[in-house]
Amino acid sequence: MSGLPGAGTSPGLGEASDLKFPLGAKFREPLTEARFQRLFGGTNEHQATRAEPRSSRLCRRWRRLASACSGPGAWRLLRARLPPLRWLPHYRWRAWLLGDAVAGVTVGIVHVPQGMAFALLTSVPPVFGLYTSFFPVLIYTLLGTGRHLSTGTFAVLSLMTGSAVERLVPEPLGGNLSGIEREQLDAQRVGSAAALAFGSGALxxxxxxxxxxxxxxxxxxxxxxxxxxxxxxxxxxxxxxSLLGLPLPRQIGCFSLFKTLAAVLTALPRSSPAELTISALSLALLVPVKELNVRFRDKLPTPIPGEIVMVLLASVLCFTSSLDTRYVSDSGCAEWRIKINGLLLDCSHALHLMSCFPTHLSRPVVWLQVLEDSLLVALVITFAVQPPLGPPSIAGQDRLPIDSNQELLRNGISNLISSLFSCFPNSATLATTSLLVDAGGNTQLAGLFSCIVVLSVLLWLGPFFYYLPKAVLACINISSMRQMFFQMQELPQLWRISRMDFAVWMVTWVAVVILSVDLGLAVGVVFSMMTVVCRTQRVQCLALGLAEGTELYRPLEESHKLLKVPGLCILRYPTPLYFGTRGQFRRILEWHLGLGEGRKETPKLDGPPDAVAEPVRVVVLDCSGITFADAAGAREVVQLARRCRDAGIHLLLAQCNASVLGTLTQAGLLDRVTPEQLFVSVQDAAAHALERLEPTGPKTCTV
Incomplete structure (x- = not known):
């Protein structure tokens, strides 16, 4: 700045620079937007592109699409949609193969018990959990872009799918079903789950x-x-x-958590001591193993496969002791019989269930329900599951980028194709992804080794799991939630960082727990959007002053040493200007400039406590914080320019981005102001304002 009234005079050439002026400053004329474009150019081509007729732009876009049909264009498209064509030629076989094999086998071993356990959440036979742990993983190897992402069954999706399946195919009230009736019920539920996967994949x-x-x-x-x-x-x-051995129907809908708790407490005297014992032993093994894997992650060559060990031990124990048929107490109060899977995990039985077309899906009303649930599943996969697994969280140790659109394609094809094999909805999972990274996985090839492990179980080891107790699967489900439960430890830190984000977290969590997962997600999204709107409504318009000896303009409320020129008001409005904020923008500017009745009604938002006695003659509006403006906001600026002109106030706009400036121009701003009132920076606008306030003063500014 060349100088301020009452702040001293500008040093001459060869004189020592006073601290009230920028050190080593160079002198130049204030730059308006028009003069800046004339001097530096670079916009002729851009303006020509914007002025290009729409038909020409469409023709140019069509030529680009036609070029993709050529040989090189088709190859580029194929490489973009089949990632192995990009990373497989550069695969380091000696350095990466062993790590991928070990990591893939480790994750595959976890997929086996976890897939069967999550099938229990989905209300389908366990074998279809193994199918969902096989086909999506194989498809991700071919289409996935994340080197360290692992796909398969996911607890949240399984829970949501299970609720939808129970709503579409409810359990009969009696509960005592024959073998044929149970098989028909399973076939109906498998078809419903597959329909959800098909619908979500198509969406x-x-x-x-x-x-x-x-x-x-x-x-x-x-x-x-x-x-x-x-x-x-x-x-x-x-x-x-399942932990207590209680034959209770699954509760769905709002308040299902409390309904389940009430039913469990009512039926608690009928719980099975045998299943309770197995559940306690299973948790006593699984929980410490999970903790050991987390605490000694860097020291263990591979994580301890606690789930598969528990599955093997429980199956052998149940088979050798025949706990599924013995030990019913004479008193009838407690039953010492274990509920087992009771289904052979072989392909023939699964194919038989797959061949039974679910007749209830032929009704249009049911298809509408399936479409509604499919849309919810697709949104959860796209918005709630995939983002936490992308960079910079756990997309890879080297922070490799993940193409969100390619992941949409991969998720869609994965669910669409796997549904043809009666798989339920699937996605990337946080637990197996962390395990894959810890086990030393390097590329998507690790998924191929996981598929080999799951396929081996399906082909040869499936009948062995006939005697696996359901209580063990329930314990695996609970232990796999460890990482999600420990997310609550971040709440104190979130409270310190942002109270608003803490409120969003608590409102979403309470809504999910009290209502349901889908309704809770809707409440959380709406509340989160409301907080964004509220933040734009509560923003402060800041009055700026010059930091002595510099060219920097800072809010006056930050320091009493900032210089303010009488008659000059520099304001920064740091929020988008749209229909929701135009009223606040008008009231704040009326208060600062003394226009209309706003000064009497609006309390002071910032600035020193003493009011400026001299009326405002020049106002500089810093638009650097206005990221966009809609038609309503642009018209508000035009009205402000008209009112300032009528009140004898010279309005200057500074640092408008190209988008905002274009919107203001289209709204008719240049009919109210001249191009010489639009400046590239606050410094240039303030220098021009000082020239207007002090006609006899220096006519240069320092930058």
Whole structure:
């Protein structure tokens, strides 16, 4: 700045620079937007592009699409949609193969018990959990872009799918079903779960066609973490009947968690001591093993496979002791009989269930319910599951990028194709992804080794799991929720960082727990959006002053040493200007400039406590914080320019981005102000304002 009234005179050439002026400053004329464009150019081509007729732009876009049909264009498209064509030629076989093999086998061993356990959440036979741990993993090897992502069954999706399946195919009231009736019920539920996977896959392919992958970043982190933490509590409560051996129907809908707790407490005297004992022993093994794997992650060559060990031990114990047929107490108060899977995990039985077409799906009303549930599953996969697994969280140790649109394509094809094999909805999972990274996985090839492990179980080891107690599967479900439960430890830190994010977390969590997972997610999203709107409504318009001896303008409320020129008001409005904030913008500017009745009604927001006696003659509006403006906001600026002109106030706009400036121009701003009132920076606008306030003073500014 060349000088301020009452702040001293500008040093001449060769004189020592006073601290009231920028050190080593160079002198130049204030730059308006028009003069800046004339001097530096670079916009002729851009303006020509904007002025290009729409038909020419469409023709140029069509030529680009036609070029993709050529040989090189088709190869580029194929490489973009089949990632192995990019990374497989550069695969380091000697350095990476062993790590991928060990990591893939380790994850595959976890997939086996976890897939069967999550099938219990989905209300389908365990073999279909293994199918869901096989086909999606194989498809991700071919289409996935994340080197360290692992796909398969996911607890939140299984819980949501199970609720939808129970609603579409409810358990008969009597509960005592014959073998044929139970098989028909399972076939109906398998078909419903597969229909949900098919519908969600088709919807995600439609989202990929519209290139909506960028929307996956719009769900805030507190909403996602509260959703998964609340869903973990739902999983815990839903597994209590299996832990205690109580034949209770599954509760669905709102308040299902409390309904389940009430039913369990009512039926608690009828719990099975044998299943309770097995559950306690299983948790006593699984929980410490999980803790050891976390605490000694860097020291263990591979994580301890506690789940598969528990599955083997429980199956052998139940088979050798015949706990599924013995030990019913004479008193009738306690039953010492173990509930087992009772289904051979072989392909023939699964194919028989797959061949039974679910007749209830032929009704249009049911298809509408399936479509509604499929849309919810697709949104959860896209917005709540995939973002936490992308960079920079756990996308890879080297922070490799993940193409969100390609992941939409992969998720869509994975669910669509796997549904043809009666798989239920699937996605990337946090637990197995962490395990894959810890075990030394390097590329997507690790998924191929996981598929080999699961396929071996399906082909040869399936009948062995006939005697696996359901209580063990319930314990595996509960222990797999460990990481989601521990997310609540971040609440104190979140409270210190942002009270608003803490409120979003708590509202979402309470809604998920009290209502349901889907309704809780909707409440969390709406509340999160409301907080964003509220933040734009509560923003302060800051009055700026010059830091002595510099060219920097800072808010006057930060320091009493900042210089303010009488008659000059420099304001910064740091929020988008749209229909929701235009009223606040008008009231704040009226108060600062003394226009209308706003000064009497609006309390002071910032600035020193003493009011400026001299009326405002020049106002500089710093637009650097206005990231966008809609038609309503632009018209408000035009009205402000008219009112300032009528009141004898000279309005200057500084640092408008190209988008905002274009919107203001289209709204008719240049009919109210001249191009010489638009400046590239606050410094240039302030220098021009000082020239207007002090006609006899220096006519240069320092930058």
């Amino acid at each position: 995600m392919l439609g989202m990929f066609a519209l290139q909506l992958g960028v929307l996956s970043t719009f769900l805030s982190e507190p909403v996602v973490k509260a959703l998964t933490s609340g869903a973990a509590l739902h999983v815990l409560v839903s597994q209590l009947p």
